[in-house]
Each structure stands twice: as C-alpha cells, then as structure tokens.
Amino acid sequence: MSLVKVPRPTLGERLKRFFMADMFKGMWLTLKYNVGALTDKDSVKGFGIYTEQYPSVRPQVAPRFHGAPRLNMDPETHESLCIACNLCALACPEDCIDVIAMDIEMSVGGKPRKKKVLDEFIFDTSRCMFCALCQEACPTACLELTQEFELATYSRAGFVWNREMLEQGRESRKFEA
Amino acid sequence: MVLSGWESVFFWVFALSALVAGLLTVMARNAVHSALFLISTLVSVAALFVLLGAEFIAGVQILVYVGGVMVLFLFVIMLVNVSAEERGSEELFNRTGQVTAAVCFVALLVFGLFYAVNQSAGSFASNRSEGAGAARLRTAETGVSKISEDTQRVGASLYRYGALPFEIASLLLLVAIVGSVLLARTSKQELVADDVDPRVIPELSAAGELTPAEIEAAARAKAFEV
Amino acid sequence: MTSTFALFAPPSFLDDLLLRFFGQETVNYVVWPFIQIGAVITLVAVWALYASYLERKISAFMQARLGPMRVGKWGLLQPIADAVKLLTKEDLVPEKADPYIFRYAPYISVAATFITFSVVPFAPNWGVITDVNIGLLLVLAISSVGVLALILAGWSSNSKYALLGGLRSSAQMVSYEVSMGLSLIGGLMFARTLSLSGITTAQASDSVWFILYQPLAFVIFLISGIAENNRAPFDLPEAESELVAGFHTEYSGMRWSLFFMAEYAAMVVVAGVATTVFLGGWYFPGVYRLAGGSNNLYVFLSLVVFIVKMAVLLYLYFWLRWTFPRYRYDQLMDLGWKWMIPASLLNIVWTAVTIFVLQALDGRLDTVESLNRGVNLTGQGKGVAVFMGFAGLFIAALFLAYLNRHSRDFNLKKQRREIKLVDVPKGAPAVARAAADNA
C-alpha cells in the first residue's frame, strides 16, 4: 500500500523537529542576508548586495560579446573594409543580411577595370539571433558584432539597419543615473 | 426610552436601513444580493443594540451572524444554481394567496407588538428612572474597565441558569455536524482521510464501491508510512 | 452609550475651540469622531503605502538585492508613484461579472479593516480613539466581516480562479478566526476586561507583559493572525503559482489597490492587537519616569513604544514571508483545525489551571494581590504564572504531537533522507565510433 518510504527518525531528529530547528535555521539565514545587505561587507559568503543598478551603472560587457552589428572601416583611409563578397549573407542561418554590390569602373595602372564594391548593406537586427556566424565568415574582419547591447527602438522598421547605420553606429540615448 | 439629539438620529438611520434592507432581502432577484441585504439588516440591528447599551450582544451578532452564518450562506448560494430563479419574470405580489398571508401576518405582528407595549409600559417607565437610565448615561471607563455588566450577565446566566439547555443545544449541533459530514462524505473521500481504519478499505472494495485504481489514487495522495 | 464615542481627554485646546462652534453633544458624537476617523484613515493609508515599500526593501535585502531605488532617494517616493499609477489605471469590470458586487467588495474589505483601528489603543489618554467596552470582541467581529469582501470579490468576478480563491480564503479565514479568538481568552482571564485599553492598563499596573503568562496563546495568535491576513506562508487565496492572483485576479487599478491596502492595514491590526494583548501595548518600564510628569510627552513616548513593538511584529511578518514556502490548502486546514484550535482550547484550560494554582498557593507563598479587577499578582505569583505559561508551551506541543501522531503532514516522521550515490561502471566511449560504422 505504501508508495513512499520514509525512515524512522532518530531521537535527535525528533527533537530538532519538535523545537522547529528547520524553521529557525531558515529564518537565521534570511536574517543574516538582511543584516549583510545593510552592512554590505561579506561579499564572499554572498550576504551583500549582488544586483547592479543598470541604467546608472552600466555593466561591463565581455570582449567577445555578440551585440549590435557594425561594418568596420579602414582606420587610415576610412573606406569600408567590405569587399561585397556576400559570404556573410550566405553564412547567415536567418537570412537577415542583404549585401547589395555594384560594379565601379576604375583604372588600375592605366587599364580600365571593373571592381565590385559595396553599395548598400541591409542588416535586419530583429531577425538576427547573434550567433556570430557572419562575423566568422567575414574574410576582411569588416562585419563585427560589437559590445553594444541596447537595441530597442520604437518601430519595427527601426530594427532594419542600413549601411550608414552599420558604419556610423546608431544614435542611441545613454541613460544617466 | 426617550430618544434625544444624535442618539435619535442614529436610531432612525439604523432602524430605517434595517427595514429597507429587510424588504430588499425578500425582493432581490439575485440570491447573493439578497444575502447581502440580509447582512446589512443584521449590521443595522447590531447598531441598534449598541444604542440600547448592549454592546456585547451587538458584537456577538456581527461575529456570529455576519462573520459566520452569512459567510456559510454565501458559500452555499454560490455553489447552488440560482440562475433559474433569477430568470423568472413573474411580478412580486401577484398571487392572492401570498398577499393574504402577508397581510394576515403583518396584522398579527402589529397586534402582538401593541399588546407587548401595553403590557410593559408600566414597568418600563418605572425602570427608566433608576437602573436603565443610569446604565445608559454611563460614562467612559477610563481606568481598568471591567467586563461590562451585560457581558458578565450573559455569561453567568448561560452557565448558571441555562446550563442544561446550553449543553443540549451544543450536543444537538455536534450531532448535526457529525451527521452531515457522515452523509456528505463519499467512500472515496473516506479513503483519503487520515483517520480511516485500514480494514475499511478491503470492505469497501469487496462491496464494489471502490475500484483498485481509486484505492491506488487515494494511497498516492496519502503517502503512507512504511 | 456615551462610552462608545467618548474620548480619553483629548487635547483640551482643540476641544475648547470646537465647543465654540458646536454643542457639547455634537462635539462628542460627531465632530471628534470625524476628526479621529480622518486622522486614522490618513495615517493607515500612508502606512499601507509605506509598508509596501518596507516589504519590498526588506525582501530585497534578504535576496541580496536593493529593491526600489529609482524614485526619490533610496526609492522613498516609490509608494507614491505606485499610488498615482494605480489611481490613474483603468478600472476594469469583466463583462460577465456581477457589476455591483464587483464594485463594492473592495470597499467592504477596506472598511472592515479600518473600523478596527478605532479601538486599538496606540497610547494612553488621547492616544486612543474610543475605548469601547467590547473592544476585543469588536476587533474579532469586524475582521470576520472582512471575509465577506473576499468571498464576494471571488464570486462576482465570474472567474474560476477567483472563485477558487474566494472559497479558499473564506474557508481559511473562518477556520483561523476561531483559534485567533480563542487564543485571546487567556489574556482576557488575566485582565478581566474586553476593552483593549483596559487590557493594556492591566499589564501596565501589574508591570508585566502577558506574553510571559501566555506564550502559547501568543504563538497561536500570531500564526492565526498571519493566516487570517492571508500572508505567506498561508497566502493560499492569492497563491500566484496556483490561482494566479486568487480572489483579486480580475481586479485592476484602484479597486485592486484597495484590497492591497486592506491587506496591509489588516496586518497592522493584527500586529496592534498582538502588541496590546501580549506585549503590553504602550507600556514599557521606565517610560513614565522618563516623561517626568509631562502628560503629552508621556503619551508621545508611549506611542513610540507601541509603534516599535508593532514594527517588530511586522518585521516578523515580512521575515516569515520571505523565508518559507507556501502551505498547501489541505495542510493549512490541518494546521488550523488539528493544531491551532486544540492548542487554543488547551490554552484556555491551562490558564484556568494557572489561576487556580495561583489561588491555591496563595496561602503558602503569597502569590495573589487581589482578584477584584483582573488578576493582580505579587512577585512570587508572577514567577509561578510565568513558569506555568512556559510549561504550557511544552505541554501543548506534546499534547498536540500525541493528538496528531497519525496525521499525514505534520507528524514527526518525515525527515530528510540522504540520497544514494551510485558508481555506475563505465561503458565504452562512444566517440569516433561512427566513422567505423559509416566506412
């Protein structure tokens, strides 16, 4: 008939239960936390305050963090590093990248030559899942997922980033304390 | 008793609200509304008790009737299907018999009231000058106030003169409670109960009242000791 | 009659001022009560707001958080922001709900709690609103009316969760009211009065707190009070993990906040009554001497004492809530009917035995001073009573443990078990097996 086996308690256990040792132990712990929070000293045992005050204290994001995308530019010439190879778009599982290339004619050593350059780069951050496969696919270290993590906007259209936004960075309001 | 000043204001407010709420109790379509009006009647009557200086009775009235009985009433009303009665479109007082009975009853009541007032008028008048009047004008007790006299009197008479009826009543109530629990409890609930005799279970299953699955479910809910 | 609305010598200058405009009777019956009611409602409403702030802060500290910090310094204006938000929120009434009852249920809840404050003696003299002869009974009666609000709110919402919550709460409150009321009788037997100020004065004149005579009753009262207030670990009617929000699932905005306010105010009531009956109310040894004869200073200091005592109890409320898991419904009923009510009945008997013993010992030990107005004891008598009180605690615990030895949930049999650790023999590594299969 029995479904749960429960062993017979020893006298010590009985006494502990009789004097509600289990309850008082728990209450003692929460009291220690309460006192610890007020003094905020014993952080090793974890009795201090743990939370961060986010908008006023900004968290340190890890260097490898995958956040808002960015198109890097050559630091000297300020030209886009993107060679419009479309590898990122191919690597993207969500198909959220559109690389629109255009051919420009230029002369290299006097000879006219066509070169494929980037015209427009569309990155739909609302569909992006920040897996960083595009970043790994990029041969020129142009596309990068940065540590920027505040991506909220007021409209769905605002999630679709064009080349300008990707290169300059989106204007975002920083909250003050 | 003569009403004066604010006392009379309070009296009329509560008396009228008791009457109106009482009327609404029988006139309301929704049973829950009707129960609520009954509660307001009871509260108004309790307030009248306070005006009479019987604070203990007032407190008990609210505690027992409003807090206990009416809560159970509401409990039951909420579980019973009241929608059928609500929907009825008959008008009130549309039956000759009902009206006749009501008029007869009111007449009886009025007659009884007048009779009682006539009977007690003399003694009431004589009392007022001494005991009752003094009690009414009793000022606030600031020091260690005693249990007010009516409280003591109620207790004393309950346990001294009314001990036998009191005990009989409590026995009756106890029997009623045990009986109703016994009647209401199904064999399934019996099985889950803590205090069930283990021998009952095979009997029940032999009588075909319980399936093995039910016994198992009950045992599951119960978590026996080894 | 006069006692109902009578006052404990209010500040006389205000009284004189009022008497210029109104008659004596009007002042006593109408004007003063209104002033006091207004004062109490304001104070209690502010308290209820800040109790929520305190609760949030204390719970945050217990959980290594900071709690509200954004509105005002240390989030001190948070309750006001919340109040404004709740007042401006839409007041939704579900379509199929009973509109009248749905609207009025919160008012019943708030009224039932606030009325109780009229009899709590916050301090001597003018610190009490009215000294009613039946103070304690009034507290119990009015708090029993509070059940109605919950049950009506639950029913009128026309929602299954709310209905279940309403039924649960009413069953819970009706059951725990019994033990709550019965546990007060012990103190009553010592004080011989139902008036709350009378009980306090009895303790003050005896210079003893009734918790020493009645530790068992104090424990019962506290537990029942927490259950009566639907606070964790007895917060089943609004157990958010099961019933979403219990009886106030469908409420929003102002009406919801009324329930909320009533809950916090009811906590104060229970804490106040516990302070009055068991912790000596405004009485603290030495306060009278400290005041040095100034009546108003004495009242003020006593008020501080009362509030400090109450605050300790309220901290206990928060503390318990943020430490313990929640009882299940049937366990709660078990606790109420199988533990609290027998214990409170036992307490009455034990108190009677104590008083009897005190009287019996009087000849030999000189225990009783007088029995005319409450039980006045000498030093030795107090010792005996305290000893009996604490002995009662253990006797009750043993008695109940015996009584419930077959009970399912609260017996002494359940204990922690160790978990078995099995060292399973290792199998063959699965890595790089597939290559061979596919080849």
Next chain:
Amino acid sequence: MHQVEVATTQETLLDNPEMVLNMGPQHPSTHGVLRVVLRLDGETVIDLDCDIGFLHRGMEKIAENRLYPMIAPYWDRLDYIAAVSNGLVWVETVEQMLGLEVPPRAHYIRVILTELNRISSHLLWLATHALDIGAFTVLLHALREREEILKIFEQQFGARLTCHAWRIGGMPNDAYEGFTEDVQQFVDNFPGRIDQYETLLSENRIWLGRTVGIGVISARDAIAIGLSGPALRGSGVAWDIRKSRPYAAYADLDFDVPVGENGDTYDRYLVRLEEMRQSRRIVGQALKQMPGGPVNAKVPKVIKPPAGDYYHSIEGPKGEIGCYLVSDGTSRPYRVRVRPPCLINLQALRQMCVGHLVADVVAIIGTLDIVLGEIDR
C-alpha cells in the same frame, strides 16, 4: 493524446462536482506556454490533459534547409536554459558522422562548460520550483549563482543564454584568458551556496509537506514512459549516459550518479541538488586535468557527412537529449530529429498528478523541469 471531456452544458458545482479548469497557456507557473486542462473534483485532480504546441517553430523542418554549421544556433533555442548542452549534441553528432578527431583540450573545455551549464539549468529549475511552492527567496539566491556561470559563458562564447557555443570540429575560440581562475572561483564558492539552499528548503517542514509523496512514479512506470535524466534517477534507476556511453572527456573523469528511492518530488529535488555537487566535482577535476594544445580539428570547408543515418545522445540537464541525423551526402541534412527529454518527461504528468490537488500540479510541473521551447520545437 488523452482527451479531457469538457462539459458542454453549464452546470454549477453542486449539480456536478467536477469543474474544468484551464491552467495556462498564460499562467504564472506552467513554465512557458503550456496549457493544462484540469478536471477537478473540488480541488482534487481527476484528470488532466496537456495542450502543447504554442511555441512550435518547426525547427526540424528548418534544419532540412540549412547548411550543417547553420543548424547549431537553432539547437540552442530548443532548451534555451541548457543551450550549451544542446549545442554539444548536434556538434558531436556531425563530428562523429564525419569521423573527426576532436582534440582532447576541446573535449575538456566542453565538459567544463556543459557541466557548468547543467549547474545553471538546475539552478534555474531550483529557483522556479521553489517559487512555485512559494519560497521566493531561493529564486534570487539561485539566480545569483547562475549569473556567475552566465558571466563565464559571456566571456567564453560572447552570449549568455543562447550561446552558440560549439563549432563542428571543436570550438570557435580557445578558453579566454582567466578562464581557469573564474571557473576555479566558482567551484570554490559554490558548495557554500548549495548549503544555503538546503538550509532554506531541505529540512523545512513546509517544503517536506509539499514535496514528500507528491508526484510519485515508480521505476517501472518511469522506464515504461521513457523518462530520462533526474526524473528517472529520482525513481531509483541509475541511468546516466555520461557513464553508460561516455562522450567528450567523461570517460576520464570520476563522479557518482545520485539516485533517489521513492520517485517523488522530494527525491527528484535531492537528486538534482546532488547532481549539482557532482557537476562541480567534475568541473574541478576537468580543470585540473585539462591538457594544452589546439581546440579545433581539421574541418573541411564544406561539411558533407557521408550518406547514412546516425543517432547520438548526451546526458543533458533535463535528460537524454539526442539527435537522429539522416544525411544524403549533400551539404544539407536530409532529416533531423530531436529526442526531446522534456516532451517525454511531460508524458508522466498525468500519471503523477491524478489524485493530487491543484497546488500539487504546480509542484509536479516544476519537478519535471520542462522547457517549452524544446517540447514544442
């Protein structure tokens, strides 16, 4: 699946003591968008039915149209609480189909991080389970420790929850600088924190009353339903894939399998707590034994497993999470099938709940540790 009959006529409670209660999909304690239809007698559950699929994305179908490396992020989103473990199943399946030799250092880092993920998953379970039963404080204490793990994840993978942790043939990056110290600090701190949870719960009489004897499932039934993970071990079956079919570096590591006895909620609670301790032990060992070297095998540019099918499974935090992969030799899988531990564990819900009260249903859903992302896929 079993269907609860819903009464069509409106009856009151007294006419018919049974009441149908819809718990979910928007309910605080169904852990997502699970809808449970309860048939109640008073508050006793007579019958129940689960309605799932509110979170269905068709992940298995999506996988058929993606290249092999692209599928990994979708695995993270099955059981998003244990994204690192899930990712490992997929990566190892493909690696084993390809016959890749993953370097031992990668194996060790994988063990460390999946075990940390097991701890974080169990911590979240503990947090929500305790919250369901009303112990609010444990929630935030447990989430604090989880935060420590997530910080390590963020440093290592660049994401906290859906990490996209592994790549076929190894890892995207070697362990970051300071990895050993961070993990070691966690390993040192963690036992004290578990003791704190135990102080708050394990011996508490309310907790015992709420969990002992609730949701009992016997070992026989558990095997018949196909439970796995702590839900199975709570019933006393010592089945752990890390032991019986060691993957990654588990063959070199020493640990015990905690096993319950009664198969009730309390036993499963104890099993999970002990598993956290064992995971910590594994992490400590792996950290000491971690070899140097590369973390990536030589992987072909285009991944085309040979035609055929393969099944691989690992011991996820919730149970056996497996991947059945059919390849037709092209760069996209022909068919991907997930063995979802939560979905299969959820099948025990009815058997566990019937006869209990509504409050117990909440406790039992909590003890099964379900994640709807994986159930609905």
